Amino acid sequence: MPPGAAHAQPQPEAGPRLAQFYFYLTEGCNCACRHCWLAPKFDPEATRYPTLPVAAFERVIAEALPLGLGRVKLTGGEPLMHPDIGDLLAVVRREDLALTVETNGLRLTEALADAIAGCRQPFVSVSLDGAEAGYHDKVRGVPGAFDLAVAGVRHLVEAGLKPQLILSVMRDNVGQVEPVVRLAEQLGAGSVKFNLIQPTERGVALHEQGDSLTVPELIDLGRWVEGDLAGSTELALHFDYPRAFRSLARLATRGGQGSCGILGILGVLASGQYALCGIGESVPELLFGQVGQVPLAEVWYQHPVLLALRDGLPGKLGGICAECLQKSDCLGSCIAQNYYRAKDLFAPYWFCEEADQLGLFPASRRVPVAAKG
Amino acid sequence: MMAYPLADPLVVLREEFDDWAVLFHPDTGAAVGLNPVGVAIWQRLDGRHTVPGIVTELTETFDGVPGSAVEEVHAFVADLIERGFVGSAQSQPG
Numbered sequence A: 001m002p003p004g005a006a007h008a009q010p011q012p013e014a015g016p017r018l019a020q021f022y023f024y025l026t027e028g029c030n031c032a033c034r035h036c037w038l039a040p041k042f043d044p045e046a047t048r049y050p051t052l053p054v055a056a057f058e059r060v061i062a063e064a065l066p067l068g069l070g071r072v073k074l075t076g077g078e079p080l081m082h083p084d085i086g087d088l089l090a091v092v093r094r095e096d097l098a099l100t101v102e103t104n105g106l107r108l109t110e111a112l113a114d115a116i117a118g119c120r121q122p123f124v125s126v127s128l129d130g131a132e133a134g135y136h137d138k139v140r141g142v143p144g145a146f147d148l149a150v151a152g153v154r155h156l157v158e159a160g161l162k163p164q165l166i167l168s169v170m171r172d173n174v175g176q177v178e179p180v181v182r183l184a185e186q187l188g189a190g191s192v193k194f195n196l197i198q199p200t201e202r203g204v205a206l207h208e209q210g211d212s213l214t215v216p217e218l219i220d221l222g223r224w225v226e227g228d229l230a231g232s233t234e235l236a237l238h239f240d241y242p243r244a245f246r247s248l249a250r251l252a253t254r255g256g257q258g259s260c261g262i263l264g265i266l267g268v269l270a271s272g273q274y275a276l277c278g279i280g281e282s283v284p285e286l287l288f289g290q291v292g293q294v295p296l297a298e299v300w301y302q303h304p305v306l307l308a309l310r311d312g313l314p315g316k317l318g319g320i321c322a323e324c325l326q327k328s329d330c331l332g333s334c335i336a337q338n339y340y341r342a343k344d345l346f347a348p349y350w351f352c353e354e355a356d357q358l359g360l361f362p363a364s365r366r367v368p369v370a371a372k373g
Numbered sequence B: 001m002m003a004y005p006l007a008d009p010l011v012v013l014r015e016e017f018d019d020w021a022v023l024f025h026p027d028t029g030a031a032v033g034l035n036p037v038g039v040a041i042w043q044r045l046d047g048r049h050t051v052p053g054i055v056t057e058l059t060e061t062f063d064g065v066p067g068s069a070v071e072e073v074h075a076f077v078a079d080l081i082e083r084g085f086v087g088s089a090q091s092q093p094g
């Protein structure tokens, strides 16, 4: 390949492309985060709950490559506590797949950072819920988590990567937004992402107790992050509220972020079940069969849920999403989240729905009244 | 011959807090974001301005309008015509 030439993307012989696979490698996790939207069981040594066998991982990849697979995301639970994580990374490298890793960083050793850096287009995000141990460890429920995560970020930077730090914004750590950006600058990270607390699993209690921020608070915070704070740093900042709230300037420069990628993605859980994504842990209707027992091509091309999504997105989105000018790019922000709440694949996203009820949905992003019907 | 581009009168322009704006076409449902310079151009697609005339006015409003502005505005208007937001440029001022 000549220098600078793009890696050829594999194309499926027919039908939609399965561009990316999300591997939820472990059912347990070595953190017990207050806000986790998946709520894995606390399992610091990864000995008590299932982890995806290497053979199943290889089989999924072998079946997904002809469907167009170009990238894998390793997540969890906590992917780096998988007992065979080195072997899994070797498979990713051997197949020349692009790699994303979402980790809490507690087990991110120098050797693992190097192995990740050896894969194609590696992108790693590390959770950091404060710029001091007191904040981060409290959110994570694990003393010492902050020091380990920071050490992990340093290993990634030494391996030549530009990791992303992710802060999940809640009432307790909202004052840490700017300090985390400054810490990211010091550490040599490439970007910082600010996640909303999703009202799913453990996040439900945070919402009910008022420990997550309200929609008006999040809108104000997002505007400040995208405006003032982004103007004060070289780092890319990404505030993860829906596209209707992003400034057009941000959308013009970072258009692809903040959409539901569900039309090109499939997940597999640690139990070896195909799933829409990690939400399958909590919503059995979004499980699509067992690896090895049902051919992946059959799932991808024929499963009724996937067919319904391809047929219905974005046109069948309901509520405020139906009236939103961003719906073709956004696709309702997170289908799994929407389904979890309403048991409807085409339900609107909670944030926009709540903003609309409060009269805070941006009028300029809504189909003009005269054009409806 | 000079051409005088004319915006489709059905298209709705909605300005936002930071001077960017959304163009919305009610017939096609198409929407597109415009930066502040794009908004200024859009407001002059009234069938009475030529592209060089628009550029002259832009240089009075915005700093640093580049020498290639006429080509860039031509391309911008051509894109809006292609997307159905602007009717084909008319040869006489409207």
Ligand code: SF4
Residues within 6 Å of the ligand: A242, A243, A244, A245, A320, A321, A322, A324, A325, A326, A327, A328, A330, A331, A332, A333, A334, A348, A349, A352
């Ligand atoms: S209303 Fe729906 S489609 Fe529009 S930005 Fe919000 S979640 Fe996305």
